[in-house]
Amino acid sequence: MPDPLVLHLVVNGEPARALVPPSRTLLELLRDDLALTGTKHGCDVGDCGACTVLVNGRPRLSCITLAADCANEAVQTIEGVAQQGELSVIQAAFDHHVAAQCGYCTPGFVMTLTHLFAADPEADEAELRRALGSNICRCTGYVKILAAARDAQARLRASP
Ligand code: FES
Ligand code: FES
Structure with missing residues (x-):
């Protein structure tokens, strides 16, 4: 060995x-x-x-x-990802949009989006969907995940 x-x-x-x-x-x-x-x-x-x-x-x-x-x-x-006990913008958006059901996939989605929005804050819908395509969710049907992702992106763009 x-x-x-x-x-x-x-x-x-x-x-x-x-x-x-x-x-x-x-x-x-x-x-x-x-x-x-x-x-x-x-x-x-x-x-x-x-x-x-x-x-x-x-x-x-x-x-x-x-x-x-x-x-x-x-x-x-x-x-x-959370800082000083505060959810990140992406985590908060998942919470707000109830984008997790069993939640097993959620950490992976949050990490994928954390990278995407850091690397390309202006990612368009096609890039967003392509990035999310690397993560599988068997519960939500992706509608709420997409809503959370779009919302988080808008909030991040608007933040100083
Ligand atoms: S557990 Fe690693 S890609 Fe599925
Ligand atoms: S919320 Fe269950 S796998 Fe995504």
Whole structure:
């Protein structure tokens, strides 16, 4: 069995360290080693988007990302989105529009939109739909998710 690796990375702005086997996925590292269970374990094969986190600001499917590939990188999870106990604009819009039912997909959607609106605040409807297409929701039918996303984008554009 290969020797475990000592991994150092920054998670939600805080230094983190873990001793992991080389085959450990980023999802396993977050959920099992760092107890950050907001990132969800869905399909495990890169299809559903439930495990989406940001690595250096870009979306990554943590179920198919090796933890070792994130050594010394900055990882943001859903636990790092709210600030000082305040929901982010995107989280608040999901709440306002009741865009979550079981909620299992919600962290992944929030992370996808967090990246999209940071990278392209002027994303048009087609880009919005394309981005959301990387996440699967089996409950809501997407209408409320789209409404929440449009609302959040409008609020972010209007904020100073
Ligand atoms: S759990 Fe990672 S894409 Fe589905
Ligand atoms: S709210 Fe249940 S999967 Fe999306």
